[in-house]
Amino acid sequence: MGNEVIRSLFYNKNNDSLITVSVYASDNFSSLKCRSTRIEYILRGQPDAGFALFESESLKWPGFVEFDDVNGKVLTYSAQDSVYKVFDLKNYTMLYSISDKHVQEIKISPGIMLLIFKRATSHVPLKILSIEDGTVLKSFNHLLHRNKKVDFIEQFNEKLLVKQENENLQILDVRNAQLMEVSRAEFMTPSAFIFLYENQLFLTFRNRNVSVWNFRGELVTSFEDHLLWHPDCNTNNIYITSDQDLIISYCKADTEDQWIEGNAGSINISNILTGKCLAKITSSSGPPKEDESSSSSSSLGNNSKQRRNAVAEALEDITALFYDEERNEIYTGNRHGFVHVWSN
Template sequence: MAERFRNMQLQILSIEDGKPLKSVKLWLHPNKKISFIEQFNEKRLVKQEGENIQIIDVWSSELIEVSATKFMTPSAFIFLYENNLFLTFLNRTVAVWNLRGELVTSFEDHLLWHHNCSTNDVYITSDQDLIISYCKSEAVAEDGTVTPFGSINAREIMTGKCIAKLSANNLSVVPRGNSNSDSKRSLVQSTVSEAMEDVTALLYNEERNEIYTGNSKGLVHVWFV
């Protein structure tokens, strides 16, 4: 084994006092890059380039391997500690996995807008039951041509079911009144289509039931849902 593998020594430390709790050895191929090492509760996820993903229980040393063709290296993770699941982001797609390496949910019509799968425009609710993302969409212009705009999609994490979709197709702009108080302020007006262009940040206020988005033009929009 020494010829084919090298070991990496990892330690688990107590957050409270920094004392070592357990020492773990990882056996790695010496000539292959480490794609990621992630710790999620008692499970450690290890992936090397071209190799299967290993899910290791750090207390029992139980090992589960998942084929590299089934689980490709994602661009980002979001761990769902309440549900003992995790989200992966790869090539604009989102998937939900359990800690046995099994696919739980994949989302149709939920293609993220940004190539780099940035999680800045992805929001997970505090109950970890909904994912709200800025996604690709197709809006129809007045002349009948299809113009690409983004949409805000909300889906159930466990089922993949779409429960809401905000896009230029299903929203209209409500004009502001021209009261004296409004006339004293300088307001930037945006159409729905303009507000849905190149969103770079998204946040959902669960108490007020409002979505806040910011775009590359530096504008912030509030969506009442």
């Protein structure tokens, strides 16, 4: 079907199926369409045997669909009637809906949902809901500096992180209203966050740098050798292990390496708690294992120059990275549609 573009894929472990979120040329790629296909159908070569999901919802831009693995829920937003709906990921039944034009954003944490409403002059109204049935657990206002824009409001379990332009970071405990501040000189607004629920820490990404913080507002780790390739934190190129102790990223190679190999990056593996670089794959490492879909199937032979070129090529323009923890293999995909497997 030439007019379909798949925007995202989600593996639903509850029913061993793959959910595709696509847009179509027929409506100028403006509406999201979701489809569930059991993995067994795909393996049997019957990818059309699936069924459409959320057909009742108008997911026209800026509407969206968000899959939440932790709580086993799906959140949809229909922009034309300002309605959010929460569905069960196991059987796709609708659980409840939230219809309020003043809701600006919804953040999901284990067990709860934070509703952020349009700000008033000197505060922002917030509500915490149970993710299971939508009951309001708590409503409160968070005070703001009047004329300053809000850089972000993020939620992590009972902690709320609020940052306004040129102001300190505030960390609020919503259970007891305790407030902590981190100096704006120490904490600059990042372009992205990753919350590490196992370790009660969070990662921030800013200008190619990764930092690790705790919820007392202390910097836990800065990395010794982990300068990301993309300045704007592309999380497709970052993998965090399930124990949340290692981060594997597509990074900028050392300058000398780059000078020799042109546009090749490196794959760096660092310890999240210490910041130490434990291993890295550079263009002087061995070649990747050849995958069926990998770029060069010709034998690399013993010529080390040829071998280095093949590795350097595989380290260029990486757009996606995944680590298989059971097999201890790293998979990378690049801009040209090739997949490489890196194994010990």
